Amino acid sequence: MMRDLFQVRIETPRGVFAVIFHAAGIYRICFPGTAPPEPCREGRPPWLDLAGDFERYFRGERVEWERYPVDLESYPPFQRRVLEAVRAIPFGAVCTYREAAARAGSLRAWRAAGQALKANRTPVLVPCHRVISAAGAPGGWSGAPGWKEYLLKLEGWSGS
DNA sequence: ATTAATAGCGGCA
DNA sequence: TGCCGCTATTAAT
Numbered sequence: 507m508m509r510d511l512f513q514v515r516i517e518t519p520r521g522v523f524a525v526i527f528h529a530a531g532i533y534r535i536c537f538p539g540t541a542p543p544e545p546c547r548e549g550r551p552p553w554l555d556l557a558g559d560f561e562r563y564f565r566g567e568r569v570e571w572e573r574y575p576v577d578l579e580s581y582p583p584f585q586r587r588v589l590e591a592v593r594a595i596p597f598g599a600v601c602t603y604r605e606a607a608a609r610a611g612s613l614r615a616w617r618a619a620g621q622a623l624k625a626n627r628t629p630v631l632v633p634c635h636r637v638i639s640a641a642g643a644p645g646g647w648s649g650a651p652g653w654k655e656y657l658l659k660l661e662g663w664s665g666s
Numbered sequence: 667a668t669t670a671a672t673a674g675c676g677g678c679a
Numbered sequence: 680t681g682c683c684g685c686t687a688t689t690a691a692t
Binding site: 602603604607614616617618619620621622623624634637639640641644645646647648654 | 672673674675676
Binding site for chain 3: 622
């Protein structure tokens with residue numbers, strides 16, 4: 507189901523992010539230097555202090571992203587369960603691909619869990635950076651390189 | 667309609 | 680150490 511989309515640009519210490527949203531939730535996060543692939547108009551989000559939360563987060567403060575509704579409707583069922591499980595990982599904590607798949611209900615589907623994270627349209631709000639490989643390496647990131655490591659460090663993860 | 671390719675993991679030789 | 684199979688989904692054949 508395709509809805510009318512709006513976007514806000516938000517300045518942070520790490521660059522300008524674009525948040526794409528509609529009335530029922532946040533649809534996509536665009537990292538600095540990337541443009542939204544779908545057409546959208548400028549608009550003001552209905553949620554209070556979204557920009558403030560971004561600034562605080564990129565300054566290293568804890569932010570309760572759970573209070574923002576994220577649009578997960580267009581994902582296939584398993585991917586959606588993975589993203590919901592990943593959303594529940596607390597600030598500063600991490601889990602493995604295996605655990606993420608298990609929490610989504612299919613213990614052996616780590617690989618498919620990786621696909622779900624790759625398909626994740628809303629990084630940061632769905633903190634896919636908190637899913638790391640069992641060996642302690644950060645693992646993949648579908649956007650520009652370095653961001654996963656950066657976000658983990660921002661949340662106090664000391665590395666392997 | 668089938669097959670290949672994925673943001674990985676654990677078991678077994 | 681290296682090989683194998685596994686799961687869900689999409690893209691290519």
